[in-house]
Amino acid sequence: MSATVQLLRLAHARSGDKGDTVNVGVIARRPEWYPLLVEALTVDRVKRHFGELVRGPVERFELPNLNALNFLLHEALDGGGTVSLMTDAQGKTFSTAMLRMRIEVPDDVAREVSA
Amino acid sequence: MNRLIRIASGQGFWGDRLDAPIDQVRRGPIDYLVLDYLAEVTMSILQKQRSRNPAEGYARDFVPLMEEILPDLVERNIRVLANAGGVNIAAARDGVLAAARARGLHGRVRVAAVFGDDILDRLPELIARGHELRNMDTGEPLAAVLDRVVSANAYIGAGPMLEALRRGAHIVVTGRSTDTALTYAPMMHAFGWPADAWDHLAAGVVAGHINECGAQATGGNFLGDWQHVPDLADVGFPIIEAHSDGSFVVTKHEGTGGRVSVATVTEQLVYEMGDPREYITPDVIADFTTIRLAQEGPDRVRVSGVRGRPRTDRLKVSIAYRAGWKAVGTLVYAWPDAVEKARAADRILRERLDRLGLRFDEIRTEFVGWNATHGPLAGPPPADLAEVQLRVAVRGQDRAAVERFGREIAPLILTGPPSVTGFAGGRPRPEEIVAYWPALIDRREIEPNLRVEVTEA
Structure with a gap:
């Protein structure tokens, strides 16, 4: 049995910029939830989630030592740095944009995070 | 030790x-x-x-x-x-x-x-x-x-x-x-x-x-x-x-x-x-x-x-190099229909820029209070939003065009949709873009x- 929960309940995150690329580090709130993130947050899924916000490819790196995944979202900052016209030209809020995603988790985990 | x-x-x-x-x-x-x-x-x-x-x-x-x-x-x-x-x-x-x-x-x-x-x-x-x-x-x-x-x-x-x-x-x-x-x-x-x-x-x-x-x-x-x-x-x-x-x-x-x-x-x-x-x-x-x-x-x-x-x-x-000009203009629209008014103002502004024959590399519109940070992930605007800030930014190589854009923001207050405020900061000024150029070199x-x-x- 499984249910859908918002990623924000399972993870916290921080994002930043490097040129026109955003990096989003997603960190499991509990070590035992890290495998759920590894399974759910595929490159394809993340690319679909951001849609038109990310024009380039998405890369994913695993950091099991930190219970974290690092994503690079290319061509996401309207040119980046001083060129970008975005309010968030440094990509600081892509972290919480990522955590809007809803993912499937086992029922017991869903019960725990909504308790 | x-x-x-x-x-x-x-x-x-x-x-x-x-x-x-x-x-x-x-x-x-x-x-x-x-x-x-x-x-x-x-x-x-x-x-x-x-x-x-x-x-x-x-x-x-x-x-x-x-x-x-x-x-x-x-x-x-x-x-x-x-x-x-x-x-x-x-x-x-x-x-x-x-x-x-x-x-x-x-x-x-x-x-x-x-x-x-x-x-x-x-x-x-x-x-x-x-x-x-x-x-x-x-x-x-x-x-x-x-x-x-x-x-x-x-x-x-x-x-x-x-x-x-x-x-x-x-x-x-x-x-x-x-x-x-x-x-x-x-x-x-x-x-x-x-x-x-x-x-x-x-x-x-x-x-x-x-x-x-x-x-x-x-x-x-x-x-x-x-x-x-x-x-x-x-x-x-x-x-x-x-x-x-x-x-x-x-x-x-x-x-x-x-x-x-x-x-x-x-x-x-x-x-x-x-x-x-x-x-x-x-x-x-x-x-x-x-x-x-x-x-x-x-x-x-x-x-x-x-x-x-x-x-x-x-x-x-x-490395940093000069890469054109930009300017940002903002106005605040209040309930009711705050987002609809801001959207209408954006359309009017773009039409005026077009009629003036001004060309930019990019015109970007955001609605602060609704979608400026999360874009489409924010979903549709909340029906009863109390207020929204219209934020329009332009970028181009021609400083005069960017400067002219700055003069088109304030007129929207008396010539556009109602219940608008927040122009205390004055006319947007063109800012030169100094862009970043990362490269590698032999350490020797x-x-x-x-x-x-x-x-x-």
Whole structure:
């Protein structure tokens, strides 16, 4: 049995910029939830989630030592740095944009995070 | 021998809390204070300032700070490393020397200045000798924008800072040294690590990455359970308690606010990260997948296990060039139908710009209060939104067109949709875009030219 929960309940995150690329580090709130993130947050899924916000490819790196995944979202900052016209030209809020995603988790985990 | 040194972060960027470095010096024990003033675009801002006034071009906050804390530094034997020199390292150094004399510290303060990172004047010669300085993102050779380049600096590592410390400098002022080297140069000095102690140096890089954004490691900008981070008003900045074996503890002074936990440190570790297996610096490649974290007490996180690999034969170069003009105009629309009104105003504005025959590389519209940060992920606008800020930005090569755009915002108040306000800031002014051009260069072109001068006040 499984249910859908918002990623924000399972993870916290921080994002930043490097040129026109955003990096989003997603960190499991509990070590035992890290495998759920590894399974759910595929490159394809993340690319679909951001849609038109990310024009380039998405890369994913695993950091099991930190219970974290690092994503690079290319061509996401309207040119980046001083060129970008975005309010968030440094990509600081892509972290919480990522955590809007809803993912499937086992029922017991869903019960725990909504308790 | 497992001596311990304390390396305190006093500044996460130019513009960070002015009290932070003073607190680091006065509210507990430290051995080194490191101050990172330079972001990617800072060098170009400093270059602009220097072109207007030859006495400027460095992080101006640095000199009054030194004047304030120099007596504490001397009394408690605390040494300072700062990349405050920007593009006018000598002026920053001279400012510190004058501050030392003003505080009656003649003969008691030695200030080192590190020169040689600035390669602006060498660019034509380097290109002529076959260094294309291709943009790391686009692959384009620098020649395409050479006539518009404003500043060019190589990111340099710990070498010259180490020499300065060996020669007895109390204050080390650099230009574009890397943020992380400010933290691991003291470790190399205190522990006598050789330049090929890759694991130790990589641990130093991790410590530097934790220090380099100030309170971002100690509870600031922390998402985890942000509501419960204590006393951010008095947030303590990070302190690295480093050991000679490369392990270290992240902590902060007792009695300060904020929090040091595995979670707050992890958020900082993933900040601005690329491939975690290859965190490239001038001195070593650090592997962030080898980091081990453990909470060893309240506000104390132990870091160990870091592995590193040999440095590369190239250095990164930070180049800035003029890339056109931009301007941003904003207006605030109130309930009812706030978003509908703002959208109508945006349509009217674009039609007027079009009729004026103005052409831009981009016109971007955001609705602050609804979709400015999360875009389409924010969903449709809430039906009863109390207010929204219309934010329209333009970018183009023609300054006059960008300037003309600025004159079209205020008229919308009397000639567009109703219940609009918020034009107190005046007409948007064109701002020149100084864009960033990252490149790589053979380190043998840079390192023989690095020079350390040590001067006594």
